[in-house]
Amino acid sequence: MSIRPSVRALTRYHFTPRTSSVKLDQNESPFDLPEVVKAAALERLQASAWQRYPDLYPRAVQEAIAARHRWDPDGVVVTNGSNVLLQALVIVAGIGQSVLTVAPTFSVYALQARLLGAELVEVPLDEGFALPGNALAEAASRRRGVAFIANPAAPTGNLHPREQLAPLVERAGEDWLVVIDEAYADFAGSDHLDLVARNPGVLSVRTMSKAFAMAGTRVGYGLMSPDLATEVRKALLPFSLSSLQAAVALAALERPEYVRERVALTAQERQRLSDGLRDLPGVVPFPSVTNFVLFRVPDAPRVYDGLLQRDVAVRRQDHLTGLEGCLRVSVGAPHENDIFLDALQDVLSKEAIGG
Numbered sequence: 180m181s182i183r184p185s186v187r188a189l190t191r192y193h194f195t196p197r198t199s200s201v202k203l204d205q206n207e208s209p210f211d212l213p214e215v216v217k218a219a220a221l222e223r224l225q226a227s228a229w230q231r232y233p234d235l236y237p238r239a240v241q242e243a244i245a246a247r248h249r250w251d252p253d254g255v256v257v258t259n260g261s262n263v264l265l266q267a268l269v270i271v272a273g274i275g276q277s278v279l280t281v282a283p284t285f286s287v288y289a290l291q292a293r294l295l296g297a298e299l300v301e302v303p304l305d306e307g308f309a310l311p312g313n314a315l316a317e318a319a320s321r322r323r324g325v326a327f328i329a330n331p332a333a334p335t336g337n338l339h340p341r342e343q344l345a346p347l348v349e350r351a352g353e354d355w356l357v358v359i360d361e362a363y364a365d366f367a368g369s370d371h372l373d374l375v376a377r378n379p380g381v382l383s384v385r386t387m388s389k390a391f392a393m394a395g396t397r398v399g400y401g402l403m404s405p406d407l408a409t410e411v412r413k414a415l416l417p418f419s420l421s422s423l424q425a426a427v428a429l430a431a432l433e434r435p436e437y438v439r440e441r442v443a444l445t446a447q448e449r450q451r452l453s454d455g456l457r458d459l460p461g462v463v464p465f466p467s468v469t470n471f472v473l474f475r476v477p478d479a480p481r482v483y484d485g486l487l488q489r490d491v492a493v494r495r496q497d498h499l500t501g502l503e504g505c506l507r508v509s510v511g512a513p514h515e516n517d518i519f520l521d522a523l524q525d526v527l528s529k530e531a532i533g534g
């Protein structure tokens with residue numbers, strides 16, 4: 180077969196689906212969309228003409244997002260999931276050039292670089308998962324392309340301060356597109372739009388999968404200059420956001436109050452999870468501003484399997500350099516977090532007596 184070698188060589192996206200009743204492995208919202216949002220979305224769908232193509236680009240969704248962020252609607256690019264936008268950015272500025280990121284980080288950046296045959300440059304995070312600001316700027320100085328920085332960071336959960344971003348951001352422009360992936364910004368209360376507004380080579384990527392509880396709907400977007408948005412849209416397929424996706428997005432954006440309430444509950448529960456983890460022998464939770472907590476255990480594969488046997492799914496991260504022994508747990512509903520902590524305590528006590 181004529182499959183390109185870079186495709187053959189690619190390992191697939193690393194995920195094993197689990198059917199555990201306590202599912203804390205994908206950083207999803209533990210709660211479904213509020214009934215009023217679902218009802219409003221269904222009403223929109225009922226009133227729409229399903230046989231018609233949707234807008235070429237979903238103008239009403241762009242406007243609703245623009246209003247939320249006080250941004251120019253022409254600078255809003257909406258895609259079916261933000262992963263599609265990440266791919267479009269590699270097409271626009273990575274192919275034939277470079278993709279620059281850190282390690283460990285969100286795996287999609289490296290996967291898309293490899294798939295599309297861009298040079299991949301990964302700079303290791305510093306001690307304490309700190310952003311290696313100067314090393315990134317140094318790596319950028321001999322190349323051009325697209326740089327991806329998740330901030331808040333994933334899967335580590337920390338927020339990189341502005342000083343560490345600055346050396347890379349200063350290189351944005353002619354030679355570099357600097358992408359700040361803000362998938363978890365709602366939880367952290369963080370925002371980089373001032374950087375985007377000041378620098379046309381910087382853009383922000385958001386998703387409705389996490390704080391908006393819409394992972395199943397697949398809606399993500401980017402906030403950037405209208406000029407850059409015009410270029411990025413060229414890398415998207417026409418009519419790619421369905422009228423179904425647009426209806427759900429509009430219903431949620433019209434009633435976003437639930438997001439704030441849930442973010443507050445997530446912060447409380449995240450604290451409780453971190454405290455509970457710290458109290459367990461040999462367990463080290465890392466600080467998080469997101470809806471998940473990374474933690475180190477004495478024997479990650481055994482703890483992971485032990486949790487699965489107790490019907491709790493978390494995510495392994497111990498295959499990543501620098502994250503040896505680490506697992507990641509999403510912040511669930513209060514009763515799910517209780518079940519997780521009890522199950523973990525049980526697994527660890529069995530392990531201690533060699534059972």
Ligand SMILES: *Cc1c(COP(=O)(O)O)cnc(C)c1O
Pocket residue numbers: 206259260261262263285329333360362385386387388389394397398399
């Ligand atoms: C979850 C996540 C996304 C969201 O991806 P979607 O395709 O929008 O669901 C993007 N970036 C990071 C770092 C994430 O953790």
